[in-house]
Amino acid sequence: MKPHIRFIVITLVIVLGLIMGVNLTPAQGYSGSTIIVQASIPSHFPWSSQYVQRQLNLPLDTAGYISAAISSFNDYFLISYYDTTHHSLIAATPIANHAGNCGTDLNWMCVPIDGGIGLDAGMYSSVDIWGTSLDYWKMGFSYYDVTHRALKAAIYTCYLGACSWDKVTVSAPDVPEKSNGLYTSFKFNSAGTPSIAYFDINTTYMNSSLEYAYQVTSGGDCGAGEAVGLWECKDVDFLSGEGRYASLDFSYDDQPYIAFYDAHEGDLKVAYHSAINMCEFGWTCPTLDGMDGSDVGYFTSLVAPQSAGDVIRIAYHDKTNGKLKYYASDWGPVVVDDMGTSISPMGISMAMDKEGYPIIAYQQISSEFSPPELRIARPNSVYGDEEYGNCGDPPPGYLFQYWRCNTLDNASQYTAEANYAALIINSRGMLAIAYSEYDSYYNATSLKFTYQTLIKTFLPSTVRQ
Numbered sequence: 001m002k003p004h005i006r007f008i009v010i011t012l013v014i015v016l017g018l019i020m021g022v023n024l025t026p027a028q029g030y031s032g033s034t035i036i037v038q039a040s041i042p043s044h045f046p047w048s049s050q051y052v053q054r055q056l057n058l059p060l061d062t063a064g065y066i067s068a069a070i071s072s073f074n075d076y077f078l079i080s081y082y083d084t085t086h087h088s089l090i091a092a093t094p095i096a097n098h099a100g101n102c103g104t105d106l107n108w109m110c111v112p113i114d115g116g117i118g119l120d121a122g123m124y125s126s127v128d129i130w131g132t133s134l135d136y137w138k139m140g141f142s143y144y145d146v147t148h149r150a151l152k153a154a155i156y157t158c159y160l161g162a163c164s165w166d167k168v169t170v171s172a173p174d175v176p177e178k179s180n181g182l183y184t185s186f187k188f189n190s191a192g193t194p195s196i197a198y199f200d201i202n203t204t205y206m207n208s209s210l211e212y213a214y215q216v217t218s219g220g221d222c223g224a225g226e227a228v229g230l231w232e233c234k235d236v237d238f239l240s241g242e243g244r245y246a247s248l249d250f251s252y253d254d255q256p257y258i259a260f261y262d263a264h265e266g267d268l269k270v271a272y273h274s275a276i277n278m279c280e281f282g283w284t285c286p287t288l289d290g291m292d293g294s295d296v297g298y299f300t301s302l303v304a305p306q307s308a309g310d311v312i313r314i315a316y317h318d319k320t321n322g323k324l325k326y327y328a329s330d331w332g333p334v335v336v337d338d339m340g341t342s343i344s345p346m347g348i349s350m351a352m353d354k355e356g357y358p359i360i361a362y363q364q365i366s367s368e369f370s371p372p373e374l375r376i377a378r379p380n381s382v383y384g385d386e387e388y389g390n391c392g393d394p395p396p397g398y399l400f401q402y403w404r405c406n407t408l409d410n411a412s413q414y415t416a417e418a419n420y421a422a423l424i425i426n427s428r429g430m431l432a433i434a435y436s437e438y439d440s441y442y443n444a445t446s447l448k449f450t451y452q453t454l455i456k457t458f459l460p461s462t463v464r465q
Helices: 016-021
Strands: 009-012 048-053 064-070 077-083 088-094 108-115 121-133 136-145 150-159 162-171 178-188 194-202 207-215 231-239 242-250 256-262 267-273 287-289 296-303 313-318 323-328 332-338 348-352 358-364 373-379 403-409 415-425 431-439 444-451 461-464
Touching: 048 077, 048 088, 048 108, 064 415, 064 431, 077 108, 077 121, 077 136, 077 415, 077 431, 077 444, 088 136, 108 121, 108 136, 108 150, 121 194, 136 194, 150 178, 150 194, 162 178, 162 194, 162 207, 162 231, 178 256, 194 242, 194 256, 207 256, 231 242, 231 256, 231 267, 256 296, 256 313, 267 313, 287 313, 287 323, 287 332, 296 348, 313 348, 313 358, 323 358, 332 358, 332 373, 332 403, 348 415, 358 415, 358 431, 373 431, 403 431, 403 444
Parallel strands: 064 121, 088 121, 121 178, 178 242, 207 242, 242 296, 267 296, 373 415
Antiparallel strands: 009 461, 048 444, 064 077, 077 088, 088 108, 121 136, 136 150, 136 178, 150 162, 178 194, 194 207, 207 231, 242 256, 256 267, 267 287, 296 313, 313 323, 323 332, 348 358, 358 373, 373 403, 415 431, 431 444
């Protein structure tokens, strides 16, 4: 990538002839563990790893605020991240035949979406993909515009081969001491309507709020420029410290759920629509963990109920005790693994497998002197080869350890893994994780990708500069 990113037009097209030709090559020197292969069980497939964005000949920070998404209709996926060195939001996807501009063997395409010269945009990025087929699909990004202290969204829509961008300011501050759009979480609902959960803060009055924005056809109360009136922005919870680490998901009946951290109380909370108004109008915000005085709820990752009678699931960090925790509304909070007590951007990302079991990718710092490593936790029963798990506390109704925790990238003398982590799972049950690697020797942060199997190309592109 050039030191200065200047672009006029980004045209993204699907190249069908590349779909089956992608070859992701394991990175040299990868030190993660390899799981024994049992061909019929996805949890046993081996892991490989490679770099998406890496440059060690000068100090670079190219892998902040990582998010990843995969489409439900064809397993295409992409990664969004913030290039701190160039102050830009970047989208990345694998591409065939070494035809890319980044990554191991140039088999990734990294495309700037916003930011660059004179503009700092892309922090707190979040990405999602929606679609019914290649004839009609969308990808969307939410992120923080540092220069204007505003929430922005970039949505790319393709319909019958015609594709276009809609890059807008969703919520801009009305006073100099306010910032809108930190800790964003972007999702499409089942109809393809984009929604964003995010955090606003006023540094003068030391108050903050959890906000929820969604796109409307007209009559909205927010949006700037050409987007005036095309977004609706509502308070969800408003107090000092409410709303950090927001994680948005939609339930099976298209209801929004938002997990978040209440910094004022040190609690994990969840917000959803209810006639009982515990927070702002139309929302209820019960506390799920932290009522014992511990400081919990950092780095949340939420999965909303996926069927009638299903439960709310949240993976998160317990800072007081240095634990990775998992909340399910039928269990309450349970410990999954040790994680460390750092409040740096430790990565946590959760998804559900095809059988409805949770999978959590996370960073672990086992001791003060050990480097951070990338780990994954799954219920032990999905492996089918051991009677008991190896980590965490037994959940309610269980006598033995429920979780199995495996190291995927155990770092090295100079590297720290997974300050950010983004987990995706394809239709065959194969996993992939995008995450950061900090190399203290070179003072460089790189974007890495660890995966079980090939997932299809998504974002071939032409960049005109």
